[in-house]
Amino acid sequence: MSKNWNISLYITGAYVLSIFAGQSWMKNRPAFVLRKQLAIWNISLAVFSILATVRTLPELLGILARPNGLHHSVCSPCEDVSPDSAFWAWAFVLSKVVELGDTAFIVLRKQPLIFLHWYHHVTVLIYAWYSYGDYIAPARWFVVMNYTVHSFMYSYYALKSLRFHIPRPISMAITCLQLSQMVLGVTVNLYAYSTKNQNVQCDVKYHHLNVGLGTYASYFLLFSNFFYRAYMHGHGRKAKVQ
Template identity: 55%
Template sequence: MNKMDYMKVTGPNYSYVFNFEEEFIHQDTRAWMTKHWTNCFYFCGIYMILIFGGQHYMASRPKFDLRGVLSLWNTLLATFSIIGFTRTAPEFIHVLRNYGLYHSVCIPSFIEDDRVSGFWTWMFVLSKVPELGDTVFIVLRKQPLIFLHWYHHVTVLLYAWFSYTEYTASARWFVVMNYCVHSIMYSYYALKAMRYSPPKWISMVITGLQLTQMVIGCAINVWAYQYLELNQVECHISRINIRLSLMMYFSYFVLFARFFHKAYLGGGRSRSDKKMYSNGNSHIAADYSNGKLKAN
């Protein structure tokens, strides 16, 4: 589908377009991200040194409370995620409704004509850097730091940066899903940090959404691979991207499912697990790191 065909249908319904969105130039950001692609490896390296070095440093020291800072941090991330979702969902819905599944998976938006979604997609990728700061609260508050937590942070940052440089069309699915889940999840974390007590079923819903996100992520990659194999349709996603994304989403699903089974169903729960799941740490989406276990 060419640009003229795309423009025949009324574009996404944005109630208002801000000046900074209108001035967004996707070619410049893509060029910058491509030129500085090694930065994400530096960020991940520094992150790993800080969190494990920090754990060693804190081992013989009293934990920090940081509840006020944590409340502010989660509130800011919740607000950012809500805004991001409201600014990217219209384009996603517009494409899916007017052009169907194939277009949503294989054809990137003409971002020069949809700068709103383009800007917030870029913000989504960049946000994976400050989100590394989630783990600082775990380390300073001396809470359990599990493999899934830091593995998720590292792989999401690397994959998101890589996909942006390729303008991967299927990324619209991943961006909207992630913004949506984070909107609910960080709002929940903020309430917990403020000493509110949301019912446990909310955390179960969040965990369910996270697992659903992994299943949909795998399905999108399978569909993209099938489109590529047809060799008769245009599909803007590389085979290496599909392989990396599929491995990432599948590994997340396995790890989150295992966590869900232990946290909610009590399967194979050891003495250390019981201690970990006590005092409000009994759910995958909440106070296991006080709100720092999340899905892509």
């Protein structure tokens, strides 16, 4: 995987083409219901994310509890992690391929597909696959944050697909949680920048920080715009972000 990160470019290229092909194919066809299939999909991803969080979050918290824990969590080599966390980091990258399936449900059900949705799927897959090869130190943050947020997010979508009524404040809280992830992502990258600029050892290269900072900053702007349009601008428009 680490030597073939360009495969992610082929996967995402095929993904984007399939979106437009799928929308064209569905244009004059009735929408599929897929309620049961969607529920199974979301429940499966929720269970996976929760299990991954349970297995990876304690190690990050343990590092933070040490003296100078924040620095170690951002800058200590990822080769030092346990085999368990190493496995879940590998599974994290592969899960980004699986999660492309989210879009198939949107296209086949003829739901609104916003730019944020497919942009996020494309960029997170490429960035995760590319970064995995260098075992960048801040990845422990990025992996745990994503697993944790997805535990809540896919559980939320699972309940919705099972026809549970979800209060509006809960929907807003999920988006706020996603925004918090982006803020933390930017913060972690800036901390690593600051550390390296002081000539203190930090196991991440500048080009990874440049890509990471740009990626998380773009997510923050797009999710902020989504939050405003969905919840603050009048009654907002329903749009699914996964």
